[in-house]
Amino acid sequence: MAVIDVSKVDTTPGNDAVCPFSPPEGWEGDSAAYVELMRSRYRHLMHGQRMMVTASFARR
Structure with a gap:
C-alpha cells in the first residue's frame, strides 16, 4: 500500500501511478x-x- 503525502501534490506526467x-x-x-x-x-x-x-487536508 502506498503512502501519500497530501502536503505535496506532484502533477508531473508519469510521476506516480497511484497519485490521482x-x-x-x-x-x-x-x-x-x-x-x-x-x-x-x-x-x-x-x-x-x-x-x-487531499482536498480535506488542503483546507486546513
Missing part, C-alpha cells in the same frame, strides 16, 4: 483535458477517495 493528480506517462493534453481526466478519476473509487482526503 498525476497524469499518465506521455501525457500531452491541455488544461481542459486535464480537468476531464480529474473528473473521470474522481468517479473511480480509489482515486476519488484520495482526492477527497
Whole structure:
C-alpha cells in the first residue's frame, strides 16, 4: 500500500501511478483535458477517495 503525502501534490506526467493528480506517462493534453481526466478519476473509487482526503487536508 502506498503512502501519500497530501502536503505535496506532484502533477508531473508519469510521476506516480497511484497519485490521482498525476497524469499518465506521455501525457500531452491541455488544461481542459486535464480537468476531464480529474473528473473521470474522481468517479473511480480509489482515486476519488484520495482526492477527497487531499482536498480535506488542503483546507486546513
